[in-house]
Amino acid sequence: MKIKFILNGKKTVVDVPGGMRLIDLLREKLNLTGTREGCGKGECGACTVLLDGKPVNSCLILAAQVDGRDILTIEGLQKGDSLDPVQRAYIDTAAVQCGFCTSGFILATKSLLNENPDPLDEEIKRGIAGNLCRCTGYAKIFDAVKTAAEYIKEEN
Amino acid sequence: MIPEIEYIKETELDLALQHLASDKKVIPFAGGTDVLIELRKSKNPFDRKALLDVKGLGLNDIYIHSDTVIIGAASTHTEVEDNEIIKSKLPVLTKASSLIGSKQIRNRGTIGGNIINASPCADTVPALLLYDAQIVIRSLSEDRTVPLSEFITSPYETVLQKDELVTEIRAFPVAEDYGWGYYKLGRRGAVNISRMTVAALMKVDGEGKINEIRVSAGSVFPITSRISDVEKMLVGEKPKAEIFRRAGEIAAEKMIETSGRRWSTPYKESVVKELIVRVLNEAYSRCKNDDLS
Incomplete structure (x- = not known):
């Protein structure tokens, strides 16, 4: 079936089989491999994308279900040559080790800070609870979220 | 794929x-x-x-109609969690929805799906049972309403027929002087499949005695249900540690009577006792009664 949606700010029309998951569409058909598949059942958050601005697991959505909607993946975050403040914060605080979970964390952080520009520690925990990282121990990720909040404030 | x-x-x-x-x-x-x-x-x-x-299908409206809270079956857990009507009228459901999975899951998963999937550890079911929830079912040939307590027939099985769709959930709020408690036990703090869930609503009368009490438990019995033996025992009693402990013992006895002694019983027996006590204490602490000093 043919679906039309906004992908990273661009109108996209693509033909998809009924049973195709969004993550498969992104990775296999559109070569957007920044979105990762970890567990395939909604526990690890590596496949997180923003659907109409809200974080969802792209392994638990059919491609057909995003018809008419807006999808943002990690590839759509940077504006021209400049990285998004959240991306900069993750780099500057060294909140990345193997990097497999990072796309998901950055998008979860982006959505958290859009809703709540100044989150408390507990709110950060709740905001990124759907993302697992097996390398960092999360301390650096906390730093990244707080740094990102500051970068965003500086920009505004 | x-x-x-x-x-x-x-x-x-x-x-x-x-x-x-x-x-x-x-x-x-x-x-x-x-x-x-x-x-x-x-x-x-x-x-x-x-x-x-x-x-x-637009099945995600949440509104009040003659004192009944109507929740569209396709309302996401996020929509339920953030809804002001539910916060004030069905606070146990707000709590239950807020503890489901992760933000990603709550943004997609729905209250209807949680009920229809009929997992013994479904988080919204113990909360909805406290509010005598009813499930509204539609098909081309018939519309019917089934109490939630009769909707789930065994783990992962419901009364829903192939041609039927659940369109809404109806819940009946209690007065504001009821206290409530909800405890979800899991192996970790988030993205958590419940090991056990206990919920309670309590009303205390002018003499400081329990006037009305509702207690439900998930992952304790094959089907999540109210524990009527516990409720019957508590009515008319003064809320105190000894009585709450007795309530926990009755719940544990009932669990073993229903499910038999299983590999998990030594763990679950002591845990259910403790969770009942915690939830009753929590509900009691929220009871509003001006007559009590």
């Missing part, structure tokens, strides 16, 4: 119901957080040929 399956989306309820009534094997789904996982587990576990997306 998911095996070849047709995807159908309708924006009108009658058209959706026509698909369900047809000879074709059609499975309705909303968030997909359970259904898509099941579909991938084996080649075609549902032995169905098509998926019917009910997200376009």
Whole structure:
């Protein structure tokens, strides 16, 4: 079936089989491999994308279900040559080790800070609870979220 | 990838119901957080040929109609958690919805799906049982309303027929002087499949005695249910540690009577006792009674 949606700010029309998951569409058909598949059942958050601005697991959505909607993946975050403040914060605080979970964390952080520009520690925990990282121990990720909040404030 | 399956989306309820009534094997789904996982587990576990997306049917209104809270079955856990009517009228449900999975899951999974999937550890069910929830079911031939307490017939099984769709959940709020408690026990703090869930609503009268009490438990019995033996024992008693402990013992006895002694019993027996005490204490601490000093 043919679906039309906004992908990273661009109108996209693509033909998809009924049973195709969004993550498969992104990775296999559109070569957007920044979105990762970890567990395939909604526990690890590596496949997180923003659907109409809200974080969802792209392994638990059919491609057909995003018809008419807006999808943002990690590839759509940077504006021209400049990285998004959240991306900069993750780099500057060294909140990345193997990097497999990072796309998901950055998008979860982006959505958290859009809703709540100044989150408390507990709110950060709740905001990124759907993302697992097996390398960092999360301390650096906390730093990244707080740094990102500051970068965003500086920009505004 | 998911095996070849047709995807159908309708924006009108009658058209959706026509698909369900047809000879074709059609499975309705909303968030997909359970259904898509099941579909991938084996080649075609549902032995169905098509998926019917009910997200376009507008079944996500939440409103009050003559003292009944009506919740569209396809309301996401996020929509339920953030809803002001539910916060003030059904606080136990707000709490239950807020503890489900992760933000990603709550943004997709729905209250109807949580009930229909009928897992013994479904988080919204113990909360909804406290509010005597009813499940509104529609099909082309008949509309019917079934109490939640009769809707789930065994783990992962419900009374829902192939041609039927759950469209809304009705819940009946209690007065503001009721206190409530909800405890979800899990192995970690988030993205957590409940090990056990206990919920309670309590009202204390002018003499400081328990006037009305409702207690429900998930993952304690094969079907999540109210524990009427505990409720009966507590009515008329003064809320105190000894009575709450007795309530926990009755719940544990009832659990063993229903499910037998299983490998998990030594753990669950002591845990259910403790959780009942905690939830009753929590509910009592929220009871508002001006007559009590």
